[in-house]
Amino acid sequence: MGERFEGLRLWPATGQPIRSRIVLRWILPPGTYNTDKFVWRRIRNNTTCGCALIALLLFLGAQCVERVYLRLNQAATADLCSWDCNWYGSIAKDGYDTEPHGHANGDAANWAFFPLFPMTARYVGALNLPSMDMALVVTSKLFFLTAIFSFLLFATAWKQGLNPWIAGLVAAFNPYSIYGNAGYSESLFLTTACLSLYFLKKDRFVASGLVGGLLSGTRIIGGSIGFSLLIRAVGRWRQSRNRDAIVLGLCLVPSGLAAYMLFLHCHMGDALAFSSVQVAWNHAFGNPFLHLQAVFSNTPVSTSAGISIAVAAAAMLWLGKTGRYELLAFTVPATLLPLCTGLGSMPRFIWWQAPVLFAVAAAIGDRRWAAWLYLALSLCCSYMIYAAWFRGSGWVV
């Protein structure tokens, strides 16, 4: 009958091959599988294939959990599309506004939302989906799958020996995973950030810059990947034979942002409309450390933001301590910039940052109890967020 299945072996690049047994040992009965015939055998020594399979399994698991949440809240999949998803829907359906019209004051417009995600949803919507809401939800879910896969590539490249099941678990069962399912751009943001940082680790500056360009076309804070490239470039400059590739990689990062700015100028006259229109959401730029004082005000927004900021701060400390300055350079501006406008939405800005999730995965390591604890806390947290989401509570926006 051949050897008994012992686990999924992945990337034996240096030293001993890594056997990731933890999750499989929990879920598969011993002696069940004959590895001579089992599909794992073929893929177990292939990093990309292994990551894809783990990502798919975890994604399916996360979707099953989401079905339970939807059933408990008596909601349909398309009901997930609310808040910002509606703004993305307006872009996907009718394009960008020429003048503001939203909110009671009539001062809001969809310029605040970057184009890459709704553009993709528009094409997904062309596949005979019942509504644009559904297209946005499906698009975010597709990107959620790619985000888990990219995160595995990124995390295992940046820390050899990291258990891929644990890393995937952290991404797939993120406490704020709702944003990967609700027609938001977070999953696309995580996908592109992970891929850019993955290529950066491999010193593929042009590829990293190209994906960084997509990242800056997804959200404004995506541009902070440029700092990561800059730090890597400084470190590699002397020994590099192809400095043009380094400079080109750096030059490519703001391309998405610049393209959007030029479009806005031609479309409605203000290239910085994505920033100008923030006034409609009462987002005034201020001192982030003053906003931090509000975390003690004992409201759902401040509590969730406070915990998330504490996790981000711990992640930053760890990244700095372990010398991963490229990741630190991404996560510091990606945290501080939204904090400058207040505590609102901080959790989703933090929990969809690749370096933060990476630090969480590294902190869990191979500790089974820590993985269980993370999963339990995360499921409780996401259950509360789904319930608040369908109740229409503003703190989860």
Place this chain on the structure above:
Amino acid sequence: MIPMRTRVYRLVMVFLLAVYGLAAYVALHPDVHPDYRAYYIDRSTTIPPMARKRLQPYGAGTAVDHRGASRVLFEGWSLPEATHRWSLGMKSEILFYAEDKGLFTGRILLNCFYFRTQRVTVAFNGRTIASFTGTGEDVSRIIPFDPALLKEKGLNRIRFSLPDAGMPGTEDRRILALALREITIL
């Protein structure tokens, strides 16, 4: 001899830098309506351009509560609360278009209350029409003005200068002075 790939890289870099230069230029030179610029870019007004467009003429004697409806605009005021709207900072304005100027007799009926004691100066289209010290709850005051000050076509402005405005505490960081309940212009 420079390799082909390097040449392509450099060409792309030059193109990208030109695009970024153009993006920076257009970012610094927005081509927008003055109302848009005032509200979104300079932040010199708190009245959105769409609210100005929607503003309907104000007929003499129409009582307008703190929500303002569509007859007046509040510039430099906080968001409406259940019964009132606080002034924000040391200068707050009420703006309106006058409908049939001849029907106005020249009086402003103000129903408001104050945060602590406040010195108040009221100006109508730039001309000071009253100065007083306000204190207490539910204060009704009649402020006379010259009806000739009214503009038939342009936007009329009633400005409240409030030099003693202050912050109520650490929980509420707004600079408050006068809480408006209702205003009627006759």
